[in-house]
Amino acid sequence: MGDPLTERPTALRIGLVDAGQISGAYLRTLPALTHLSVTAVADLDAARARAVAATVPGGRATTVKELCAAGDVDLVLNLTVPAAHAEVAHAAIAAGKHVYGEKPLAATTAEARSVLDAAEAAGVRVGCAPDTVLGPGVRTARAVLDAGELGTPVAATAFMTVPGPELWHPAPEFYYRPGGGPLFDLGPYYLTALVTLLGPVRKVVGMTSASRSERTVGHGPRAVTTFPVEVATHVTGVLEHASGALSTLVMSFDVWAAGLPHIEIYGTEGSLSVPDPNHFDGPVRLFRAGAETKDWEDVPVRGGYPGAERGYGIADLAAAHASDTPHRADGCLAYHVQEAMEALLAAAEAGQPVHITSTPVRPAAVPAHAGRAFAAHTSR
Structure with missing residues (x-):
């Protein structure tokens, strides 16, 4: 597989859904990453959406439905509670948007599978936290x-x-x-x-x-x-x-x-x-x-995005999209992890081993020079 980090990342405009506590971690990172911008914020609490949107240069508050349909949103960042992950992801995918969500991918593996199948049919990417493994x-x-x-x-x-x-x-x-x-x-x-x-x-x-x-x-x-x-x-x-x-x-x-x-x-x-x-x-x-x-x-640092914070999984997705290669914090990996967690609980209840059916590709290495194509900057 080629190295997407040497490519100029595709510009992605991000619509953020759920302006709760975790959104602050993403908003400290995304505006400082080359070719990523937050254009819209949606939340069930309209006042909270307006307050968070006001902190983002050029951002606006809107509804989830309008955000998914917006022409200036390429990727929906889904920070809702797990029970709502699949619903928001499907709305975004139906509108032709890429999706990146907080973990888990969905409330159940059945819901997570439906998200991946819908994304494949629509030709869009699905990413999922945690992206800490990219550091x-x-x-x-x-x-x-x-x-x-x-x-x-x-x-x-x-x-x-x-x-x-x-x-x-x-x-x-x-x-x-x-x-x-x-x-x-x-x-x-x-x-x-x-x-x-x-x-x-x-x-x-x-x-x-x-x-x-x-x-x-x-x-x-x-x-x-x-x-x-x-x-x-x-x-x-x-x-x-x-x-x-x-x-x-x-x-x-x-x-x-x-x-x-x-x-x-x-x-x-x-x-x-x-x-x-x-x-x-x-x-x-x-x-x-x-x-x-x-x-x-x-061991001295030998790889990973230097200075990485929450949101680097989206930057990695943008870089991979530019070079038409797989991104690392991807939905198939998140699905596999979710299946393994559900299987652990099922194995405990049944008192016997449970086999895992999914077989994701081990994510590609992140070389030591990673991040030059979308290094953090403060010029905005």
Whole structure:
């Protein structure tokens, strides 16, 4: 596959749907990326849409229907709640627009499949968060693996263990309803990183638990309010990759503190420490077979978009569109991750392995020179 990063990216005009909290992260990045511009903002709260649109040079507030039909919108950035992801995506695709959404791709794999099928029929692209795997952290680790410095990958571990978002979020109930929980909330970051590093998953086994039937809001005006827990709050699974490597995954809202690594990869010639995939950057450390126990090496940056933030997945999509090559944070990868997460829960309920049917192509490497074609600038 060619390298789209050496091409001049196709200009994309972006319509943002849902001006909630996460929109701020995208709007800090998108206006500073060459050939990307936000032209329209839609939200169920019209006042909020107007307020956010006022912060975007040339942006305007509108409705979702009008945004999808607008002639000055090429891509719809779908930041709605998961239950609305498929509906908004279908409206955008029907209007001939590319779509990039927050994770997950849709509320269920069935809905996600319908989005991908509609996009293929319409000839438009679908992208999906997380794009953190495009940053120097995961991509430097990927470069070490691709260079063969770890030998043959044998296994990996991935841990996300926290006490629960009710300690800081003023309205945490949605984290504990179907579609929430630690697996669906933060699992996409870890699973997307594992697939980027080790390739697709072909089979999973899992077990789950919930330590409490109720949780209590610990912050904000509703503090001490209790609410029911409707999902598993501790998920443990083993993923068998098509390569034969086995990844052990623990996602939990039941752990007060731990000294576990975020991700480690273990190979026949050493071990690799990978930074938190919830962020774009972080230290990558390599231990070579035969070295002293203390002799972990700090690996210099070998790839990834320097200075990447939320929105670089859209910039990557624009560059790939210009060169007619696949973009990296794509819908097929997001679908595969969603299928794997649903399969983990199904395996836990059934008490037996579940096979994964989707087989996405492992996303292309992001070379060290990445981002020159759409480097951040401040000339606007």
